Amino acid sequence: MTRLRIAGGRVLRPDATVERADVLVDSESGDIVAVGDPEDVPEGDETLDAEDGLVMPGLVNAHTHVAMTLLRGYADDKELDAWLREDIWPVEGELTPEDVRAGTELGLLEMIRSGTTAFADMYFHEEEVVDAVEDAGLRARLGYGVVTLGKDEDGAREDCEQSLATAREFDGAADGRVETAFMPHSLTTVGEEYLREYVPEAREDDIPLHYHANETTDEVEPIVEGEGQRPLEYARDLDMTDESDFVAHGVHLDAAEIDLLAETGTSVIHCPASNMKLASGMAPVQDLLDAGVTVGLGTDGAASNNDLDVFDEMRDAAMVGKLAANDASAVPAESVVRMATEGSASALGFDSGRIEEGANADIAVVDLDAAHLTPHHDLVSHLVYAARGSDVRHTVCDGAVLMRDGEVLTLDAEAVRQRAEERAAAAVERAE
Numbered sequence: 001m002t003r004l005r006i007a008g009g010r011v012l013r014p015d016a017t018v019e020r021a022d023v024l025v026d027s028e029s030g031d032i033v034a035v036g037d038p039e040d041v042p043e044g045d046e047t048l049d050a051e052d053g054l055v056m057p058g059l060v061n062a063h064t065h066v067a068m069t070l071l072r073g074y075a076d077d078k079e080l081d082a083w084l085r086e087d088i089w090p091v092e093g094e095l096t097p098e099d100v101r102a103g104t105e106l107g108l109l110e111m112i113r114s115g116t117t118a119f120a121d122m123y124f125h126e127e128e129v130v131d132a133v134e135d136a137g138l139r140a141r142l143g144y145g146v147v148t149l150g151k152d153e154d155g156a157r158e159d160c161e162q163s164l165a166t167a168r169e170f171d172g173a174a175d176g177r178v179e180t181a182f183m184p185h186s187l188t189t190v191g192e193e194y195l196r197e198y199v200p201e202a203r204e205d206d207i208p209l210h211y212h213a214n215e216t217t218d219e220v221e222p223i224v225e226g227e228g229q230r231p232l233e234y235a236r237d238l239d240m241t242d243e244s245d246f247v248a249h250g251v252h253l254d255a256a257e258i259d260l261l262a263e264t265g266t267s268v269i270h271c272p273a274s275n276m277k278l279a280s281g282m283a284p285v286q287d288l289l290d291a292g293v294t295v296g297l298g299t300d301g302a303a304s305n306n307d308l309d310v311f312d313e314m315r316d317a318a319m320v321g322k323l324a325a326n327d328a329s330a331v332p333a334e335s336v337v338r339m340a341t342e343g344s345a346s347a348l349g350f351d352s353g354r355i356e357e358g359a360n361a362d363i364a365v366v367d368l369d370a371a372h373l374t375p376h377h378d379l380v381s382h383l384v385y386a387a388r389g390s391d392v393r394h395t396v397c398d399g400a401v402l403m404r405d406g407e408v409l410t411l412d413a414e415a416v417r418q419r420a421e422e423r424a425a426a427a428v429e430r431a432e
């Protein structure tokens, strides 16, 4: 058994307290086996230096489209519908499997560098994402995004079948680090007849669902008018609000929908930067938390953010949460850290997001030895309001070191960046 000892640091515990402790990780099982006073923690075969650092759960980016890193900065300053139709979808139509691989690797590099150890991805050519995740060492829940809008019946069915096939084929890949979901893009871009037909198939195989919901008013209105129901009531009637399901955004929700989410155990992934950038609106995050809804945090794709840094996302969540509630005490730092760790992990069904014996050894060590993190009154406050992804010193996932002292070990950073640059330019040229 190979044991990794994360030594000399302060540790963020599940109750949001910080204590001086060492952490022992079993690199084979991928679990945390001990957390405690350095004298009580057994020796490791290998040591990771956490002195002047905060050992925290790896961040979990619970909603993204990883390969959209290729479209970072390609089209900005537009609202969702026009942005997707006029700019994003035409280029995405040109993306080859090799492009998706290159964009995914760029995204994984960025995630590892900024202390993210797990994520959920909705995209296409998902087999490339599976391979990239396997090699880079992260944990992920992956799925093929279905859009039936604008397709004929054969095309629409093919898309649904593809999503189910992807979910079935790759569940448990990468030594169990990859799990999957059936991913209809949204309640307006996938036709009701297809949801009625294919959701039961996913249920039969215990495949969870992930989709965009209640993101913009433009998306809510047609459902209210067409169905005479709020979008999540419509989703519930379609059996799309199971405890294992998680929806992205949840910006425009009424009180009954918030109750419905709490009662069914459906999780919401809050994406504050994307919601602000696309002017989608302000999600009622404090209301969701008060109702007992599981809330996770996501960056959404890099083209609407424009990075995959979950530290940025935490700050945005706290800021916009207060604005939305018109209350400076709403969405406090501790709630935000929980959202980005345990909340996201539990939405994705991973036993991660806690530095605790028995949990997955998915860990980030943040360097506290920095001007912008001085003094150390409250380290939970620092994680949300002052720290950045570039402060991360080490990243560990499933007991394996993915980044040591700022050097990513599982990807060739230079080659990844160069490939992404070339492939992004060529894809845009083809589309134009």
Ligand SMILES: N[C@@H](CCSC[C@H]1O[C@@H](n2cnc3c(=O)[nH]cnc32)[C@H](O)[C@@H]1O)C(=O)O
Residues within 6 Å of the ligand: 065, 080, 084, 088, 089, 092, 122, 123, 124, 144, 145, 146, 147, 159, 185, 212, 215, 274, 300, 301, 304
């Ligand atoms: N199979 C589909 C692809 C769906 S993947 C998921 C899609 O979500 C899109 N997307 C990215 N961000 C958002 C968002 O904020 N709301 C809705 N869709 C988004 C993204 O561009 C991607 O096309 C097809 O062939 O068109």
Ligand SMILES: [Zn+2]
Residues within 6 Å of the ligand: 063, 064, 065, 212, 248, 300, 301
């Ligand atoms: Zn999205």
